[in-house]
Amino acid sequence: MKAIRVHKFGGPEVMQIEEVPTPKPGPGQALVKIHAAGVNPADTYARTGNYAILPQLPYTPGTDGAGVVESTGDGVSKVKPGDRVYLAKNLTGSYAEYSLALESQLYRLPEKISFAQGAGVFIPYGTAYHAIVHEARTRASETILVHGASGGVGIAAIQMLRAMGSTVFGTAGTAKGLSLVEREGAHLAFDHSKPDYKDQIMKATAGRGVDVILEMLANVNLGADLKILAPYGRVIVIGSRGDVTITPRDLMARRASVRAFTLWAVTETESADLHAAIYAGLDNGTLRPVVGSELPLKDAAQAHIDVMKPSGAHGKIVLVP
Ligand code: NAP
Numbered sequence: 001m002k003a004i005r006v007h008k009f010g011g012p013e014v015m016q017i018e019e020v021p022t023p024k025p026g027p028g029q030a031l032v033k034i035h036a037a038g039v040n041p042a043d044t045y046a047r048t049g050n051y052a053i054l055p056q057l058p059y060t061p062g063t064d065g066a067g068v069v070e071s072t073g074d075g076v077s078k079v080k081p082g083d084r085v086y087l088a089k090n091l092t093g094s095y096a097e098y099s100l101a102l103e104s105q106l107y108r109l110p111e112k113i114s115f116a117q118g119a120g121v122f123i124p125y126g127t128a129y130h131a132i133v134h135e136a137r138t139r140a141s142e143t144i145l146v147h148g149a150s151g152g153v154g155i156a157a158i159q160m161l162r163a164m165g166s167t168v169f170g171t172a173g174t175a176k177g178l179s180l181v182e183r184e185g186a187h188l189a190f191d192h193s194k195p196d197y198k199d200q201i202m203k204a205t206a207g208r209g210v211d212v213i214l215e216m217l218a219n220v221n222l223g224a225d226l227k228i229l230a231p232y233g234r235v236i237v238i239g240s241r242g243d244v245t246i247t248p249r250d251l252m253a254r255r256a257s258v259r260a261f262t263l264w265a266v267t268e269t270e271s272a273d274l275h276a277a278i279y280a281g282l283d284n285g286t287l288r289p290v291v292g293s294e295l296p297l298k299d300a301a302q303a304h305i306d307v308m309k310p311s312g313a314h315g316k317i318v319l320v321p
Pocket of ligand 1: 040127147148150153173174192216217220221238239261263311316
């Protein structure tokens with residue numbers, strides 16, 4: 001099969017397409033024919049070699065993907081050949097024509113969700129659900145700011161929060177991103193490239209501030225986030241790419257808090273929650289993954305350049321083998 005291989009950590013160019021043996025499923029495993037692989041920022045962090053969790057070299061990148069079960073190993077009962085599935089982690093990487101996974105890493109993909117959409121399910125929707133339900137514990141009466149709403153996690157968060165009845169604000173940095181954020185359900189969209197957008201957010205809450213901020217770029221925004229929080233406000237740090245200075249008194253005055261997590265560390269119960277919610281939402285039409293661009297598998301390096309551009313995300317980037 002064809003697969004993207006990384007033999008040494010480095011820039012996007014270390015990813016090359018190669019011919020490798022197609023893996024065979026062992027006990028408790030299934031082989032999935034990948035129809036689309038999701039590209040996540042974390043894939044690029046791992047590729048550089050500068051990330052908390054690193055794969056052993058050489059490796060095939062990719063956590064997210066969607067496709068059809070090709071074959072199963074002994075003792076597998078959750079899936080069977082022909083099933084449409086999305087991957088929630090895997091054993092051999094998703095940037096390939098086939099990926100091996102534990103049966104516990106495979107989840108049913110409803111017919112109405114395309115494979116390209118399915119490739120943008122686990123990390124974006126799992127992260128959004130965990131941030132909203134397990135970390136922020138948002139309520140329908142609250143106002144939530146999705147700070148960085150035009151990308152994979154942000155769109156997922158907007159769709160979920162809107163369905164849960166909250167007042168939802170979202171930010172984006174381009175006109176196309178702003179209209180996407182509104183189309184996907186935000187009550188109001190703000191341009192985070194404009195110097196006065198935080199004043200506009202305060203105005204939109206009549207000076208009270210927002211109850212929760214889901215933060216995609218904490219190293220840029222955290223200090224300012226604390227100044228637009230309502231009493232008892234919570235900032236949930238989802239993404240950060242560096243250091244930041246905050247004023248602790250902004251937290252003290254509001255009895256506010258900052259929480260953070262990585263999806264890699266969710267518990268089994270939390271994982272069961274988020275997959276149940278994701279399936280229900282995909283099936284009932286509440287959750288509609290947005291595919292921003294589809295590239296051939298051989299263009300993985302370009303996909304990694306695109307996903308790390310400072311602005312201009314419009315949904316998910318997926319690779320098609
Ligand atoms: P993505 O699809 O590339 O989207 C990035 C988002 O950040 C876009 O909405 C972009 O908006 C926005 N952004 C750019 N500049 C911003 C600014 N100054 N302020 C606020 N937002 C800004 O990435 P993603 O998959 O949604 O992931 C978002 C972040 O969360 C990444 O850093 C990722 O590594 C992290 N993440 C963490 C976890 C976890 O377990 N904690 C899980 C998944 C993702 P425009 O393009 O419109 O400017």
